[in-house]
Amino acid sequence: MLAKQKQIIKDVKRIAKHHHELSEAKGELFNIYNILSLKTKEVRTHSAFIAELLNPKGTHFLGSVFLEAFIKLLPLEYFKDYIDAETCTVLVEYHTGPINNDLKIGGRIDILIKDGYNKTIVIENKIDAGDQLFQIERYYNYNKKNGNKVVYISKYGDSPDYNSKGDYIEGKDFHILSYQQDIINWLEECQSLASDQPILRESIKQYKILIQQITNTLGDKEDKELTTIIGENFEEAAIIVSKYNQLSNRLKKRFRDKVLEDLKSKLTDFHITNNNINNKHSHIWFHNTKPKMFEKVWFVIESFSGKGHKDSLLFIGIFDDKNNLSTQDYFLPVTKNWVHHQPLRYNNKEIRLNDVSFLKLLNDKDELIKITNSISAQILGFIKDYRSLLEK
Secondary structure (H helix, E strand, C coil): CHHHHHHHHHHHHHHHHHHHHHHHHHCCCCCHHHHCCCCCCHHHHHHHHHHHHHCCCCCCCCCCHHHHHHHCCCCHHHHCCCCCHHHCEEEEEEECCCCCCCCCCCCEEEEEEECCCCCEEEEEEECCECCCCCHHHHHHHCCCCCCEEEEEEECCCCCCCHHHHCCCCECCCEEEEEHHHHHHHHHHHHHHHCCCCHHHHHHHHHHHHHHHHHCCCCCHHHHHHHHHHHHHCHHHHHHHHHHHHHHHHHHHHHHHHHHHHHHHHHCCCEEEEECCCCCCCCEEEEEECCCCCCCCEEEEEECCCCCEHHHHECEEEEEECCCCCCCCCCCCCCCCCEEEEEECEECCEECECCCHHHHHHHCCHHHHHHHHHHHHHHHHHHHHHHHHHHHC
């Protein structure tokens, strides 16, 4: 069995290398989204681009053809003739009002599709960020009197957290699409529909390539070859996947523990805690030992799991549970309680623990030491800069 596993890995390396060489020869490595650091920006990149294609009044000037192709991805029994595509308007970050006390109404909708008869489709776009409490339920409750349907787009077609969907049923109360398969297929259809519009067609293609990068999806030919190899060696491939997940979690935990150890030696007046590395919001929390300091206000580092806020960004921030802190104009909030944050970087690149290239660095012990020292310095600098604000 070990020989088969080695052969699978060898084949994967060969296919990945060929895919990279082919992409380089075609000029596909030049991607405007990567250049402008927009790769994982849900609002500025993904919601904005998808909404523009869906919009019958969009600058593509092709009417409702892209929207109609999108609707065909969804179950016919729920979506056939549901909306009048030609009369639709499409809005990004649509504000439905303040979130009420039980969190069941209000908030912002990533993408809202609304036709001339006030029927709506609410799209929740999750390329990486975590789910909010009762989020699916809030979307489900929106515009119920006129007609509303909820679509949840995630990277691999994963279902939302229970805290978000509650007892609502997937496939009935809300519908799931994946970037890896559904959105890529839709973008390919959009390319075909825009075949006589070269700039539009190539813009769609570049965005599709970005989605393939994010979801680790190969080109059609390479993907079919790899699928065949996996299908012929299913048990061996399953062991490799399991071992990859184990190693990935081990590297994340070792990294988190190294950072934790270093900070504990340098921040002796703090009580520092952490949680399970598999927790979506795997963190390090800093509780000050002085009784009158940091009452319900903490410095926190999240997330070491490769999931969480800000497109799974690893950041140091200020968490204010009871809105005790007098916030400043220059603060960069994450959520209502995350009043300020600073991304953590290595080699001038924001860190995300779901980035395979970063995990590869963590597997090098010398590199791990360098990363830990760099991260600790950034964290200590942040705490030094903002500590006085929390002591007032």
